[in-house]
Amino acid sequence: MIKRYASSTDVARLAGVSQSAVSRTYRPGASVSEETRRKVLAAADELGYRPSRIPQIMLTxxxxxxxxxxxxMYNPFYSSVLEAFVARLQAEGWQPLLVHVDNDCAFDDVVPTLASYRVDAVVSALAILSDDSVRQLEQLRIPVIAFNASSFGDRVVSVSSDNVLAARLVADHLVARGARRLGLIxxxxxxxxxxxRQAGFTARAGELGVPVAIQAGGFRYEGGRAATRRLFEGPMAPDGIFAANDLMALGAIDALRVDLGLRVPDDVLVAGFDDIPSASWAAYDLTTVLQDAPRMVDEALRVLHSAAELTTARPGRIVVPPVLIIRGSTDRPVAPVQVA
Amino acid sequence: MIKRYASSTDVARLAGVSQSAVSRTYRPGASVSEETRRKVLAAADELGYRPSRIPQIMLTxxxxxxxxxxxxMYNPFYSSVLEAFVARLQAEGWQPLLVHVDNDCAFDDVVPTLASYRVDAVVSALAILSDDSVRQLEQLRIPVIAFNASSFGDRVVSVSSDNVLAARLVADHLVARGARRLGLIxxxxxxxxxxxRQAGFTARAGELGVPVAIQAGGFRYEGGRAATRRLFEGPMAPDGIFAANDLMALGAIDALRVDLGLRVPDDVLVAGFDDIPSASWAAYDLTTVLQDAPRMVDEALRVLHSAAELTTARPGRIVVPPVLIIRGSTDRPVAPVQVA
DNA sequence: CGCAAGCTTGCATAGCTAGTCATGCGCGAT
DNA sequence: ATCGCGCATGACTAGCTATGCAAGCTTGCG
Structure with missing residues (x-):
């Protein structure tokens, strides 16, 4: 194997000093004479030396x-969360190791790899942590922070929007704008x-005495579009639709306009969840729930800092308040809400 | 500092064997008796042990x-490339270390960090490699693979679509479908x-004797929308628009329909580049150039494998053929192309 | 029963950095 | 002149795993 990086010993040899002197040159506050520092930096520059973190990992x-x-990643909300997370982690001296999980490669399969790189913590932006993998990570004493997933509330720390409250607000809003037959994707x-989101929406609709028909859309555009068509094949054609994320809501709008020849918002109101960039595009102008990604990332980092000291994070749940963004897709005169 | 992970020595002590025996248990093909292996695995399971790659990095x-x-990451094309890349890297035994670069944090700032983790290679999915940082990486002997960026063709390996050819195909297509005054975003x-993309498009339009007006859109939706409005403030209102990526093309369509009251494709043809998911949404149905992301990732990995052996990748350029995807946004009868 | 061959096991070590300890030097104070 | 102090420097070591080497054991065969 070819040696790629120069070591502090290489630099020391070239500079005619000891390895300690090299190390001290890069350690702020260490006691090094100007003369020695100069020689070391010159040699380091020649060899392209940067101190390695690898031995430090072993020691500390x-x-x-x-x-x-x-x-x-098909959901733009998660790409923006990812980008924000990476930027913040980096700014605070962490390095993110990216791990991909899908049907071919379950979370359980990558746990040994994570452990072999001695990661300090795991942040999951997905809801697909299996019970088994959580137990494995627990045994390895790796703190786990789950994003928008509260299923393992007693084992891991979760950071999420207040999904129930947000969905209730959406139900209120759709009914206030005149919807009387709701559809939930x-x-x-x-x-x-x-x-x-489903629980909050149906609960509030029930309180308001408004019926809700439900179809699954799998969080994707095509799923939302198909689910909308199915809603209109049922006995109760909805006049207000709430999709559990924006991608499905955009699919719903296209289904309504293109497939069903209906108008939005004139014939059917539509609301989504996430506030992805395309939600505000002129073709859609979608009413949605803003998840405060920067705030969520902040909270996750706060947990990370405390978890870094201990061997495990104190399990719990952090909920970030949502904001209802009202746009053209529900733009109709306000009707009085009738509480049943 | 609290010790988080068990070491092979810990396992050896518990199992009553030597550290070598533990190591050999995890090294396929090594000589270990069934009895010893059993004891080691039992102890390892109890302690949650996984071999560390960290010392291995130092040795090898x-x-x-x-x-x-x-x-x-605002461009969905890059999120899909990222996801594909991570999945493939992982499947082949690499681990991706994610690094974020923006206005606050230039590439040069993160080079020391990359070096300190002794990365084997750098893959840049962005065009913002500075000349200085390329030189730094060259001195550190870290191979660099640039995605869709050929500016440093003589220093790094780049993998990209055939942007020039693709843009020429778009020009041909727009003119064939009857456009006589072109706009380029x-x-x-x-x-x-x-x-x-700009060069290929304007060159082919010139060959066809069709004029091109140009406005910058910054690769973003809002930029594309504003650029389109500016195109129509000029002396030559275009009847065919090519945007250098899909996000701007979608902004263009919304500008045409919502801001300018025009029809697509009846009044103006629009084509984009990337084939992001929203390009095929019913509201847009955008003609675009498919960049074969899986193929591009394949090529990048091939380079990576060869670069892993050497200390540096042989500079060069790999070009992947593009595919023109014709959809509704240019759906008009074909006109004969008049070569000037 | 003796010996060789093969399998198994433990010991020792490389690889790199930060910090501890001891040493040496210069200089001011006594 | 001597002592003590502060600074600078080098030697040494911890931390963990894979591997070469030597030694011990078993087994099969003569």
Whole structure:
């Protein structure tokens, strides 16, 4: 194997000093004479030397690596969360190790890899942590922070929007704008966020005495479009639709306009969840729930800092308040809400 | 500092064997008796032990870490490339280290960090490699693979679509479908992909004797929308628009329909570049150029494998053929092409 | 029963950095 | 002149795993 990087010993030899002197040159506050520092830096520059973190990991038992588990990048909300996360982690001296999980490669399969790189923590932006993998990570004493997934509330720390409250607000809003027959496009049953949005919406609709028809859309555009067509094949054609994420809501709008020849918002109101960039595009102008991604990332980092000291994070749940963004897709005169 | 992970020595002590025996248990093909293996695995299970790659990195001078540099995740094309890349890297035994670069944090700032983790290679999915940082990486002998960026063709390996050819095909197509006054929405001058698309398009339009007006859109939806409005403030209102990426093309369609009250494709043809998911949504149905992301990732990995052996990749350029996807946004009868 | 061959096991070590400890030097104070 | 102090420097070591080497054991065969 060819040696790629120069070591502090190489630099020391070239500079005619000891390895300690090299190390001290890069350690702020260490005692090095100007003369020695100059010689070391000259030699380091010649060899392209940068101190390695690898031996330090062995000595301190801290890698400053954080595993970021992804697997649903089709949703732009998660790409923006990812980008925000990476930027913040980096700014605070962590390094994100990216791990992909999907049907071919389950979370359980990558746990040994994570452990072998001695990551300090795992952040999952997906709801597909299996019970088994959580137990494995627990045994390895790796703190786990789950994003928008509260299923394992007693084992891991979760950071999420207040999905139930947000969905209730959407129900209120749709009914206030005159909807009397609601349609709900659900996500995936595996997703606790999706389940919470469904629960909040149906609960509030029930309180308001408004019926809700439900179809699953799998969190994707095509799923939302197909689910909308199915809603209109049923006995109760809805006049207000809430999709558990924006992608499905955009599919719903296209189904209504293109497939069913209906107008939005004139014939049917539509609301989504996430506030992805395309939600505000002129063709859609979608009413949606803003998830405060920067705030969520902040909270996750706060947990990370405390978890870094201990061997495990104190399990719990952090909920970030949502904001209802009202746009053209529900733009109709306000009707009085009739509480049943 | 609290010790988080068990070491092979810990396992050896518990199992009543030597550290070598533990190591050999996890090394396929090594000579270990069934009895010893059983004891080791039992002890390892109890302690939650996984072999560490960290000392191995020191011994072999190979980290199997690949730095993935991102910074434009607003474009869904890059999220899909990222996801594909991570999945493939992982399947082949690499681990992606994610690095974010933006205005606050230039590439040069993160080079020391990359070096300190002893990454085996750097993959940049962005065109913002500075000349200085390429030189730094060259001195550190870290191979660099640039995605869709050929500016540093003589220093790094680049993998990209055939942007020039694709843009020529788009020009042909728009003119064949009857456009006689073309508009081009350019990306960023820093992007070589954008420059190539512009060059190919204007060159072919020139050959066909069709005039082209140009406005910059910065690769973003809002930029594309504003650029389109500016195109129509000029002396030559275009009847065919090519945007250097899909996001700007979608902005163009919305500008035409919502801001300018025109019809697509009846009044103006629109084509984009990337084939992001929203390009095929019913509201847009955008003609675009498919960049074969899986193929591009394949090629990048091939380079990576050869670069892993050497200390540096042989500079060069790999070009992947593009595919023109014709959809409704240019759906008009074919007119005969008049070569000037 | 003796010996060789093969399998198994433990010991020792490389690889790199940060920090501890001891040493040496210069200089001011006594 | 001597002592002590502060600074600078080098030697040494911890931390963990894979592997070469030597030694011990078993087994089969003569």
């Amino acid at each position: 038992h801290r890698s400053h690596l954080v595993a970021l588990v992804i697997g649903g 659900a996500g995936l049953v595996e997703s606790s966020a999706g389940r919470e | 001078h190979r980290s199997h870490l690949v730095a993935l540099v991102i910074g434009g 350019a990306g960023l001058v820093e992007s070589s992909a954008g420059r190539e």
